[in-house]
Amino acid sequence: MSVLVDEDTRVVVQGITGGEGKFHAGQMMGYGTNVVAGAVPGKGGQEVDGVPVYDTVDQAVREEDADASVIFVPPAFAGDAIFEALDTDLDLAVAITEGIPTQDMARVNKRLTETDTRLLGPNCPGIITPGESKLGILPGNIFAPGDVGLVSRSGTLTYQVVDSLTNRGIGQTTAIGIGGDPIIGTDFVDALAAFEDDPDTEAIVMCGEIGGEDEEEAAQYIADHVDTPVVGFIAGRTAPPGKRMGHAGAIVSGSGTGTAESKIDALNDAGVPVGDTPEEVADSVESIL
Amino acid sequence: MAEVSDEFTMKLHEYQAKQVFADAGIPTPDSALASDVDGVLEAAADIGYPVAIKAQVQVGGRGKAGGIELVESDEEAREAAERIIGMDLKGIRVERVLVEEAVDFTNELYVGVTMDRGEGKPVAMVSTKGGVNIEEVAEEDPDAIAREHIDPSFGMQPYQARKVVFDAGVDRAVATDVAGVLSTLYDLWTSKDGSDAEINPLMVTADDEVVAADAVMNIDEDALFRQPEIAEMGEEAAGGDELEQKADEYGFDYVRLDGSVGIIGNGAGLVMTTLDLVDYYGGSPANFLDVGGGAKAERITNALDMVFSDDNVDSVVFNIFGGITRGDEVAKGINEALEAFDEIPKPVVVRLAGTNWEEGMEILNEDLVTVEQTLEDAVQRSVEYAEEGEA
Numbered sequence: 171m172s173v174l175v176d177e178d179t180r181v182v183v184q185g186i187t188g189g190e191g192k193f194h195a196g197q198m199m200g201y202g203t204n205v206v207a208g209a210v211p212g213k214g215g216q217e218v219d220g221v222p223v224y225d226t227v228d229q230a231v232r233e234e235d236a237d238a239s240v241i242f243v244p245p246a247f248a249g250d251a252i253f254e255a256l257d258t259d260l261d262l263a264v265a266i267t268e269g270i271p272t273q274d275m276a277r278v279n280k281r282l283t284e285t286d287t288r289l290l291g292p293n294c295p296g297i298i299t300p301g302e303s304k305l306g307i308l309p310g311n312i313f314a315p316g317d318v319g320l321v322s323r324s325g326t327l328t329y330q331v332v333d334s335l336t337n338r339g340i341g342q343t344t345a346i347g348i349g350g351d352p353i354i355g356t357d358f359v360d361a362l363a364a365f366e367d368d369p370d371t372e373a374i375v376m377c378g379e380i381g382g383e384d385e386e387e388a389a390q391y392i393a394d395h396v397d398t399p400v401v402g403f404i405a406g407r408t409a410p411p412g413k414r415m416g417h418a419g420a421i422v423s424g425s426g427t428g429t430a431e432s433k434i435d436a437l438n439d440a441g442v443p444v445g446d447t448p449e450e451v452a453d454s455v456e457s458i459l
Numbered sequence: 460m461a462e463v464s465d466e467f468t469m470k471l472h473e474y475q476a477k478q479v480f481a482d483a484g485i486p487t488p489d490s491a492l493a494s495d496v497d498g499v500l501e502a503a504a505d506i507g508y509p510v511a512i513k514a515q516v517q518v519g520g521r522g523k524a525g526g527i528e529l530v531e532s533d534e535e536a537r538e539a540a541e542r543i544i545g546m547d548l549k550g551i552r553v554e555r556v557l558v559e560e561a562v563d564f565t566n567e568l569y570v571g572v573t574m575d576r577g578e579g580k581p582v583a584m585v586s587t588k589g590g591v592n593i594e595e596v597a598e599e600d601p602d603a604i605a606r607e608h609i610d611p612s613f614g615m616q617p618y619q620a621r622k623v624v625f626d627a628g629v630d631r632a633v634a635t636d637v638a639g640v641l642s643t644l645y646d647l648w649t650s651k652d653g654s655d656a657e658i659n660p661l662m663v664t665a666d667d668e669v670v671a672a673d674a675v676m677n678i679d680e681d682a683l684f685r686q687p688e689i690a691e692m693g694e695e696a697a698g699g700d701e702l703e704q705k706a707d708e709y710g711f712d713y714v715r716l717d718g719s720v721g722i723i724g725n726g727a728g729l730v731m732t733t734l735d736l737v738d739y740y741g742g743s744p745a746n747f748l749d750v751g752g753g754a755k756a757e758r759i760t761n762a763l764d765m766v767f768s769d770d771n772v773d774s775v776v777f778n779i780f781g782g783i784t785r786g787d788e789v790a791k792g793i794n795e796a797l798e799a800f801d802e803i804p805k806p807v808v809v810r811l812a813g814t815n816w817e818e819g820m821e822i823l824n825e826d827l828v829t830v831e832q833t834l835e836d837a838v839q840r841s842v843e844y845a846e847e848g849e850a
Binding site: 245246269270271272273274275276277279280281295307308309312322323324325326327328329330333350352353377379380382383403405406407408409410413414415416417420446447448449 | 577581684812814
């Protein structure tokens with residue numbers, strides 16, 4: 171079992187003819203992802219590695235029965251590409267693109283309230299159900315099928331934690347990268363809810379970072395709704411206020427909100443152990459399973 | 460206000476933001492830019508005393524730090540200009556001042572528009588507690604700021620502007636004008652891809668006129684591609700720490716800190732974690748440097764150059780977990796950077812994992828660096844080296 175994606179997920183890649191899109195579509199297929207179509211305006215009728223390309227997402231859905239999309243479209247056009255995915259009633263749209271103007275995302279955010287499509291990202295590494303399917307840029311070889319659900323705001327931090335788990339023989343049901351931007355689709359609470367509903371997920375790892383209040387909200391949600399054991403990690407304990415740590419969302423404001431301390435306290439209060447190092451996270455998971 | 464003000468925005472100078480506001484019809488005082496004493500005296504003569512002389516640097520608390528002075532004569536203007544032009548204001552040299560008509564006010568308001576990140580929606584704000592640090596007001600007396608969320612698909616409706624103005628308790632005599640200023644500010648914020656737009660204070664005169672006595676306009680850097688006029692202004696507005704400027708040129712996410720362990724990695728979360736581990740093992744991080752995804756050898760060389768340029772650095776730790784970044788490219792970049800030196804300036808510890816890490820390890824010149832297999836070992840080793848370096 172898994173959440174959100176599995177071996178039956180039929181994927182359309184938006185931007186499949188671009189450098190990133192082409193490369194990662196190939197990587198995804200190599201992993202076993204069922205890539206059924208590409209969508210690039212003006213490139214309909216072409217093929218990329220045997221995958222048919224359509225001019226619109228709508229055509230890809232009608233002709234190939236796609237139910238999820240991965241978006242590798244440059245930032246200037248990515249907001250529009252997300253709208254196209256949402257308006258085509260896909261189950262899931264995964265936006266990898268980094269650097270989408272915030273006001274574009276505010277409009278996308280509004281549209282999300284009017285559609286059933288789930289958005290993951292933007293500025294995220296994607297999602298993987300080990301051994302079945304990956305939508306995004308995660309390096310498949312470090313993952314292994316297993317019992318742990320993982321949700322993270324950061325790509326490479328996900329890899330670090332997953333590597334620690336896999337090296338100990340602990341596999342994953344699904345790993346979800348929700349992205350480091352201030353305005354995102356799927357958040358911690360959505361991912362936690364999905365893992366809680368999955369009977370095969372025996373433990374959840376949640377990797378947060380400074381900035382915003384999503385981790386605090388997630389802690390409250392865990393206290394109220396999640397019976398599956400959760401282990402936490404928070405990056406950015408040493409970040410000074412007012413300095414953005416790479417991710418647009420990763421900043422402790424001058425007035426002291428968004429600190430690592432407040433997030434760790436909130437998680438601890440919800441009964442979630444928070445590791446000081448990625449290895450400590452793996453230790454905690456090992457002791458739970 | 461503080462909810463989004465950060466380094467992800469391009470900040471216009473006051474005189475630039477005022478020009479943008481004035482062009483859109485928001486009343487601003489008469490003013491002129493000057494860069495020397497003669498220029499100040501000339502501008503003051505044109506405008507007529509009293510005038511305010513205001514340093515054009517982007518630091519908070521400009522007034523308190525002595526960067527603003529109200530003057531009533533040539534003599535006072537000369538004295539103030541000589542003092543302010545060239546002064547060091549919180550680490551930044553004042554090159555220019557704005558000479559501005561002094562407004563005789565009875566009241567000071569705050570109006571602003573920003574993105575509420577938690578809600579993912581724009582928010583308009585008005586307060587009658589203008590003229591002071593609004594972040595402090597937000598903390599000590601949050602109810603003194605009226606807020607109204609805006610649906611970005613429809614924009615701010617006229618009633619919403621009135622609502623937030625009346626909710627704030629603005630005097631009826633000026634409410635319509637203040638609502639008009641707020642509507643214009645919202646339109647500017649959307650059309651210019653603002654992250655924050657604010658007027659603090661919006662002065663109210665004895666004749667019930669409103670005047671924007673200060674102006675803040677911060678622009679979303681990710682949207683500069685479609686704001687060419689603003690991008691041009693930004694070239695004038697550039698400033699900051701020398702190393703941070705260099706990082707801008709290289710296109711790195713870089714933050715300078717005051718420790719001794721230089722840190723280079725890929726991906727914000729992993730680099731932050733590396734900083735945290737340096738601290739956890741008793742060291743202190745000198746910087747945050749994210750080379751981003753898919754870095755090629757040249758970028759890695761530039762990253763090392765950045766970190767070596769910081770005199771505080773006593774050791775360097777490289778932590779790369781390859782997804783789209785390839786270990787062989789990283790190793791090539793490290794070799795190239797270090798082989799250029801007769802003697803390695805500071806010890807470098809390298810940890811490679813993920814995509815092509817084995818190829819990377821084969822390429823890496825181990826005479827020049829210390830290799831560790833795990834993140835924890837690499838960090839501990841770099842902390843030890845830094846301690847030896849300080850000793």
